[in-house]
Amino acid sequence: MIRGNAPSVSRLSWFAAALLTLLCSATTRAAEKDHLLPSWNHTPARQAIIDFVAKVTDPHSPDFVPAADRIATFDNDGTLWTEHPMYTQMAFAIDRVKTLASKHPDWKDQQPYKAVLENDLQALGESGKKGLVELILASHTDITTTDFEAVVKEWFATHRHPRFDQPYTQCTYKPMVELLAYLRANGFRTFIVSGGGIEFMRPITLDCYGIPPEQVVGTTIKTRFEMQDGKPVLMRLPEINFIDDHDGKPVGINQFIGKRPIASFGNSGGDREMLQWTSAGEGLSLKMLVFHDDAKREYAYGPANGLPDTKFGAFPQDLMEEAEQSGWVVISMKDDWETIFTFEE
Amino acid sequence: MIRGNAPSVSRLSWFAAALLTLLCSATTRAAEKDHLLPSWNHTPARQAIIDFVAKVTDPHSPDFVPAADRIATFDNDGTLWTEHPMYTQMAFAIDRVKTLASKHPDWKDQQPYKAVLENDLQALGESGKKGLVELILASHTDITTTDFEAVVKEWFATHRHPRFDQPYTQCTYKPMVELLAYLRANGFRTFIVSGGGIEFMRPITLDCYGIPPEQVVGTTIKTRFEMQDGKPVLMRLPEINFIDDHDGKPVGINQFIGKRPIASFGNSGGDREMLQWTSAGEGLSLKMLVFHDDAKREYAYGPANGLPDTKFGAFPQDLMEEAEQSGWVVISMKDDWETIFTFEE
Numbered sequence: 001m002i003r004g005n006a007p008s009v010s011r012l013s014w015f016a017a018a019l020l021t022l023l024c025s026a027t028t029r030a031a032e033k034d035h036l037l038p039s040w041n042h043t044p045a046r047q048a049i050i051d052f053v054a055k056v057t058d059p060h061s062p063d064f065v066p067a068a069d070r071i072a073t074f075d076n077d078g079t080l081w082t083e084h085p086m087y088t089q090m091a092f093a094i095d096r097v098k099t100l101a102s103k104h105p106d107w108k109d110q111q112p113y114k115a116v117l118e119n120d121l122q123a124l125g126e127s128g129k130k131g132l133v134e135l136i137l138a139s140h141t142d143i144t145t146t147d148f149e150a151v152v153k154e155w156f157a158t159h160r161h162p163r164f165d166q167p168y169t170q171c172t173y174k175p176m177v178e179l180l181a182y183l184r185a186n187g188f189r190t191f192i193v194s195g196g197g198i199e200f201m202r203p204i205t206l207d208c209y210g211i212p213p214e215q216v217v218g219t220t221i222k223t224r225f226e227m228q229d230g231k232p233v234l235m236r237l238p239e240i241n242f243i244d245d246h247d248g249k250p251v252g253i254n255q256f257i258g259k260r261p262i263a264s265f266g267n268s269g270g271d272r273e274m275l276q277w278t279s280a281g282e283g284l285s286l287k288m289l290v291f292h293d294d295a296k297r298e299y300a301y302g303p304a305n306g307l308p309d310t311k312f313g314a315f316p317q318d319l320m321e322e323a324e325q326s327g328w329v330v331i332s333m334k335d336d337w338e339t340i341f342t343f344e345e
Numbered sequence: 346m347i348r349g350n351a352p353s354v355s356r357l358s359w360f361a362a363a364l365l366t367l368l369c370s371a372t373t374r375a376a377e378k379d380h381l382l383p384s385w386n387h388t389p390a391r392q393a394i395i396d397f398v399a400k401v402t403d404p405h406s407p408d409f410v411p412a413a414d415r416i417a418t419f420d421n422d423g424t425l426w427t428e429h430p431m432y433t434q435m436a437f438a439i440d441r442v443k444t445l446a447s448k449h450p451d452w453k454d455q456q457p458y459k460a461v462l463e464n465d466l467q468a469l470g471e472s473g474k475k476g477l478v479e480l481i482l483a484s485h486t487d488i489t490t491t492d493f494e495a496v497v498k499e500w501f502a503t504h505r506h507p508r509f510d511q512p513y514t515q516c517t518y519k520p521m522v523e524l525l526a527y528l529r530a531n532g533f534r535t536f537i538v539s540g541g542g543i544e545f546m547r548p549i550t551l552d553c554y555g556i557p558p559e560q561v562v563g564t565t566i567k568t569r570f571e572m573q574d575g576k577p578v579l580m581r582l583p584e585i586n587f588i589d590d591h592d593g594k595p596v597g598i599n600q601f602i603g604k605r606p607i608a609s610f611g612n613s614g615g616d617r618e619m620l621q622w623t624s625a626g627e628g629l630s631l632k633m634l635v636f637h638d639d640a641k642r643e644y645a646y647g648p649a650n651g652l653p654d655t656k657f658g659a660f661p662q663d664l665m666e667e668a669e670q671s672g673w674v675v676i677s678m679k680d681d682w683e684t685i686f687t688f689e690e
Contacts, residue, residue, distance in 0.1 A: 068557060145599055199603075202603045212413060212603075212604075213602070213603030213604055214416075214601070214602045214603055215559075223599060223600070224596070225592035225593075225595045231625055232595065232618065232621045232622050248570075250577065251568050251569070251579065256559070256601060257559045258544075258547045258559055258561065259557075259558055273570055273577065277577050
């Protein structure tokens with residue numbers, strides 16, 4: 001290198017070459033990341049996911065998390081698939097009640113069965129989750145677990161969403177399905193933690209989301225081991241065992257998983273405690289809420305930000321405030337998702 | 346090749362070479378299998394494991410099982426580690442009661458606490474599992490899950506088996522630890538399904554057995570989500586949630602795992618229904634019971650085959666008969682295990 005005050009040509013060339021290499025490398029890394037999560041618009045929500053994953057997977061980062069502890073939990077209804085005009089499991093329960101009604105003549109005078117048999121959707125909506133539980137106890141029980149699984153599979157194979165005219169198993173949110181795959185590609189284990197019935201979800205979560213039965217946490221009814229015709233069966237009993245919703249979600253996470261998540265995703269008041277639980281971990285964590293503000297492509301409901309209140313997946317105002325204060329990312333379906341549904345691909 | 350009636354030299358050579366290759370290959374395969382499960386004597390029990398794994402992992406076998414469905418469930422006490430002179434969790438509960446006794450002056454006149462404080466092991470033995478549950482409710486609760494985990498870890502780090510003078514975490518059965526690793530190396534997911542407390546086992550199962558918390562199924566107490574000093578905690582309540590024993594094991598398996606095992610391992614009457622449940626699957630399955638017949642190296646108890654009865658891990662006569670009729674393999678610790686304990690390595 002030639003000494004002197006003015007930078008030499010060779011020194012400038014070296015510097016230019018180094019700068020160009022750095023720029024190309026950064027551009028390549030950015031370009032590689034451009035292909036991630038293709039159904040997400042390039043907004044802060046998408047970037048929050050990418051930045052989080054980069055930190056917890058980088059062994060040189062102070063936020064590094066060993067793969068065994070990369071636990072991500074997802075609500076289902078309203079977070080991974082649509083929950084309007086009602087919970088999918090409510091639609092299933094309605095069909096079951098209609099199928100079983102001939103064996104229960106008293107149902108035509110008793111709520112919520114009366115509402116079902118008369119197709120009174122308003123009364124059904126008013127019965128909300130409590131009504132769903134009652135319908136489940138009446139219509140999802142007194143059957144073996146094996147037979148129930150067959151009934152569920154058959155229902156999913158033969159029923160379609162009333163508005164989108166697609167199988168319910170296709171009414172999943174494509175951006176969230178990509179997110180699940182992206183997390184797993186980075187060593188995460190992905191779990192569902194839902195208020196929905198565990199045995200209603202398990203037959204379809206592997207195909208819909210890549211989540212196997214042993215990674216589904218949900219509401220359970222009591223079962224009993226019995227011998228029938230010399231063969232062991234498990235009978236589903238008309239008694240709720242555990243409701244995996246609201247403050248039940250951390251309870252269910254602790255019981256089924258035994259590890260605190262580092263990433264949790266929900267969409268309503270029923271996910272608040274799960275996100276609080278994840279936030280209370282010592283290291284970096286990601287908490288996101290899917291906000292339904294896209295009436296055109298899906299549904300828009302609140303009541304945060306003045307959208308219509310709903311019995312299915314209500315997002316209260318104080319949840320929005322808590323999200324802002326706590327650093328939880330609120331995903332706008334309208335602004336952050338380029339594509340909504342899996343069936344659109 | 347030279348034609349003619351007498352086999353030619355070259356034809357014989359070819360045949361001899363082919364035969365030699367086959368023999369070498371078979372010998373190599375056998376030799377490879379010789380190294381498997383080194384703490385097991387080469388008896389039918391060991392062979393049953395190897396044959397089973399070979400069949401369910403061979404894509405050309407009619408017994409082939411896809412890896413996702415290779416679920417193996419293991420009892421813990423008496424199957425994976427020693428349960429004498431008492432369940433390890435009982436020893437822990439005794440220590441906890443002694444530690445907490447100063448806060449409970451009424452315990453010195455009330456069973457089973459009185460038996461604990463007076464070191465009356467006979468009375469404790471008579472209280473069996475029911476007594477253990479009572480001691481647990483009294484001594485494992487009114488504490489957060491996080492604090493309890495710390496208490497359990499500290500206890501395991503500082504306590505040793507009274508006879509073998511080794512940490513309890515080393516009083517695991519080496520042949521079973523090898524079996525767990527062997528199954529996992531062949532695509533199995535290994536779960537514990539135990540009557541023991543889930544939060545007593547989870548802090549140590551990864552180190553002891555390679556089984557992470559989310560693959561531990563056990564007895565649970567109720568927990569409640571609360572805020573303490575503005576931080577979310579889960580309080581352990583003095584109320585049993587679910588006992589994962591006897592006919593509870595298939596219930597627990599269905600609830601936590603959602604798949605029927607294809608291999609199950611136990612040691613006592615409390616595992617009968619789990620093995621029946623596994624047997625009821627459509628394909629090939631492996632069911633094994635560890636039989637304690639080695640008073641010299643471990644403990645010998647029955648009452649099957651005339652060995653002393655016990656409150657901890659009883660093996661009734663009809664269990665032995667059912668095993669024989671149903672094709673469940675009974676492992677003789679005395680005859681089938683070359684080494685008993687992990688601490689012997």
